[in-house]
Amino acid sequence: MHTHRIVSIIDDDESVRIATSRLVRSLGWDVRLYASAEDFLDCGQISDVACIISDVQMPGMTGLEMQQRLLDGGVALPIIFISAFASEIVRSQALGDGALCVLSKPVDAVAMSRCLETL
Template identity: 55%
Template sequence: MQSPSRVCVIDDDESVRVASSSLLRSLGWEVSLYQSAEAFLDADPRGGLACVITDLNMPGMSGLQLQRRLQELRREVPLIFITAFASDAARRQALDGGAMCFLIKPVDGTIVADCLERIRRGFLKP
């Protein structure tokens, strides 16, 4: 069975979405971009979804609220949080909620690649 190959990026900052898309495509991933958690949930993009990379602080639903909503909907998808405004409490909440990574902007592309590789390996377990 082939592992999922698509990453959804959710960030209210268009420049972050574009930069993230460029990085992810260069790493061989298919990418879908969303300007809000609500837009992502409305699109319901489950087929072939490997993970979601989301900003922590966004207008409307935050990344942590999205994480809780996905859990309520029983949609198990790996999450990577990327934020410019981190706190120990938010980091702890995200990771305790099952997030794979919690990264601080600006993010080194190799760290994102490492997180995605861990996710890919998780899908390939026998």
Template identity: 70%
Template sequence: MHTRSIVSVVDDDESVRVATSSLLRSLGWDVCIYASAESFLESGRLDEVACVISDIQMPGMTGLQMQQRLREMGHALPIVFITAFASESVRRQALEGGAVCLLSKPVDGAVVSQCLEKLR
């Protein structure tokens, strides 16, 4: 049995967290939501996480900083980044850091589903 069944949604925008978690649940995933990268990193649940869907631009720690911190902690979790500001340098940094996908807001549910299918 696969123990990593949770998709963690990390976004400072509550409406995005709610919409994304609803989509993920409809696709059959268990979901945990976090309002910041810091709260996700401190959750104590990293070993249960199959994938992280995260905003890049957040107050405090950014999504890219969280990605780096996860690697430093020895957690090579697949991350799907969602951003309204997908510059080429941000895209390159995210993908070089191991991101599965980098999606632009507003996000198409079918595209999120395709990204997650890579993990099943």
């Protein structure tokens, strides 16, 4: 098990952030919520995060762009992407760049649990 118990949830839809945070907390994790990839990257608290759960499509920086920015900065955090429109191209890019999982919205609790159990 990972030594840090913090999952950062990044989604521009507040209702999705809240629902996902309830699910992740019920699985025993602490959570931090962010309305955008930019907010997360600017938070100054990335080093203690065990995993990121991020929407793919968001205004401004997308989840995939955030993933690339982290990788370019030498930060390879596990990322679980969630998307209402996860095409095979998006799925392949995310997983190819090291994402842990790509899940469809609405998020299945069992699938999310399985992804987090791999940490």
